[in-house]
Amino acid sequence: MLESVWIYCLLSILCVLVIFSIVKVIIVGPSEFINECLELFGGDTKQTWVFLVAGSKGWDNYRHQADVSHAYQTLLNNGIPVDRIIVMMTDDVAFDPK
Numbered sequence: 001m002l003e004s005v006w007i008y009c010l011l012s013i014l015c016v017l018v019i020f021s022i023v024k025v026i027i028v029g030p031s032e033f034i035n036e037c038l039e040l041f042g043g044d045t046k047q048t049w050v051f052l053v054a055g056s057k058g059w060d061n062y063r064h065q066a067d068v069s070h071a072y073q074t075l076l077n078n079g080i081p082v083d084r085i086i087v088m089m090t091d092d093v094a095f096d097p098k
Contacts, residue, residue: 024036030070030071031074031077031078034071034074034075034078035078038078048080048084049084049085050080051086051088052071052072052085052087052088052089053089054067054068054089054090058092059093059096059098062093062096064089065093068087068089072087
């Protein structure tokens with residue numbers, strides 16, 4: 001019983017952090033949000049690792065792949081080395097019949 005209470009507490013905290021991050025991106029924009037995160041976590045772009053994931057596939061949700069591609073370019077423009085960026089997304093939009 002006690003373990004499940006801790007799990008729900010941690011999930012609640014995680015949800016609050018995700019909601020805060022989404023609101024922050026909407027308010028300041030993705031580029032400024034990335035800059036603020038880099039400053040918060042030490043600001044040393046040489047030691048920063050980034051993991052980008054687009055969780056959907058197909059033309060109907062192409063915006064998710066576009067968002068990941070934009071984030072990738074923004075990170076490169078902010079000095080993150082290409083060998084420190086990990087991207088996971090399906091590459092199916094370019095050849096979609098739609």
